[in-house]
Amino acid sequence: MIAEPVATSVRLFHVDTEFVRVTPTDGRLHSIGLPYVLTATPSFLRFSSGSTDEMDLQLTDNAALVTASSSGLGKASAKALAREGANVVINGRDADRLEDARAEIEDVATGEVVAQQGDLTNEDDIETLIETTVDEFGGIDHLVTSAGGPPSGPFLDTDDDDWYQAYDLLVMSVVRLAREAEPHLREGEGTIVNITSRSVKEAIDSLVLSNSVRMSVIGLEKTLSKEFAPDVRTNAVLPGPHETERIEDLVNQAVDRGDYDSYEEGLDDWASNPLERVGDPMELGNTVAFLSSPVSGYINGESVLIDGGSTGANL
Numbered sequence: 492m493i494a495e496p497v498a499t500s501v502r503l504f505h506v507d508t509e510f511v512r513v514t515p516t517d518g519r520l521h522s523i524g525l526p527y528v529l530t531a532t533p534s535f536l537r538f539s540s541g542s543t544d545e546m547d548l549q550l551t552d553n554a555a556l557v558t559a560s561s562s563g564l565g566k567a568s569a570k571a572l573a574r575e576g577a578n579v580v581i582n583g584r585d586a587d588r589l590e591d592a593r594a595e596i597e598d599v600a601t602g603e604v605v606a607q608q609g610d611l612t613n614e615d616d617i618e619t620l621i622e623t624t625v626d627e628f629g630g631i632d633h634l635v636t637s638a639g640g641p642p643s644g645p646f647l648d649t650d651d652d653d654w655y656q657a658y659d660l661l662v663m664s665v666v667r668l669a670r671e672a673e674p675h676l677r678e679g680e681g682t683i684v685n686i687t688s689r690s691v692k693e694a695i696d697s698l699v700l701s702n703s704v705r706m707s708v709i710g711l712e713k714t715l716s717k718e719f720a721p722d723v724r725t726n727a728v729l730p731g732p733h734e735t736e737r738i739e740d741l742v743n744q745a746v747d748r749g750d751y752d753s754y755e756e757g758l759d760d761w762a763s764n765p766l767e768r769v770g771d772p773m774e775l776g777n778t779v780a781f782l783s784s785p786v787s788g789y790i791n792g793e794s795v796l797i798d799g800g801s802t803g804a805n806l
Contacts, residue, residue: 572633633682636665682725687727745757
């Protein structure tokens with residue numbers, strides 16, 4: 492048994508039939524009353540009886556396509572997959588930003604990284620994304636769908652064009668990607684992970700498009716988890732606020748307007764959750780890599796909240 496110092500404050504997690512704790516001093520999970528220790532770091536998991544061997548996510552040489560991955564949570568997901576050995580195709584509309592993202596991901600990658608420019612509302616661009624991934628890496632093992640958020644606003648300020656554009660971006664992009672990728676995903680133990688929003692669990696004020704339209708992605712995800720199984724597993728992640736470039740820009744703009752005295756004060760305003768902080772994008776990216784891995788092989792049809800516990804829904 493590995494002895495651990497007693498912490499003044501701990502969080503308990505149930506793992507199978509035992510409990511583990513996380514101490515505030517090192518941020519790691521430790522077993523309670525077990526003959527081994529389970530620890531977790533932001534970049535990988537380790538199981539040991541005194542050793543520090545990395546947990547192998549078994550993604551080496553797999554082929555992954557991650558959409559809207561030139562920034563934000565898509566980029567974090569691509570980075571996590573590339574770090575774990577997958578060959579990754581990333582995507583975005585802005586060529587310069589996409590190239591910057593490719594260089595950043597290559598810094599941590601142990602596989603290959605290919606950038607393919609494209610608009611997710613364009614059917615031809617989606618076909619090209621699939622073709623590029625297959626041509627470069629011989630197939631597609633993992634599809635991660637992400638897309639920019641629709642405009643904010645209340646119901647009466649939202650016109651028909653806003654609704655159609657949001658549906659095309661958020662839903663039809665996933666429909667077309669899944670349809671084109673399906674035969675390739677079935678060739679191996681393929682996975683789909685849809686990045687959506689916590690708004691599908693709990694409606695957010697002045698986000699009528701996100702609250703409404705993203706629900707269709709969850710309905711599709713649950714359907715595909717049955718229709719594509721057992722060959723392909725399909726899951727979704729539901730993020731709350733993470734410190735992406737988008738939130739950084741919004742906070743800095745608020746500071747410039749005089750709404751806050753500092754960036755830190757502005758960022759704290761986004762941290763309305765029990766953990767009292769916003770998420771690190773890599774925390775979501777790591778979860779996407781885990782859900783794409785055979786290590787999570789019995790997880791299918793789930794929608795995983797990653798919001799620091801802010802959502803009030805029981806389920």
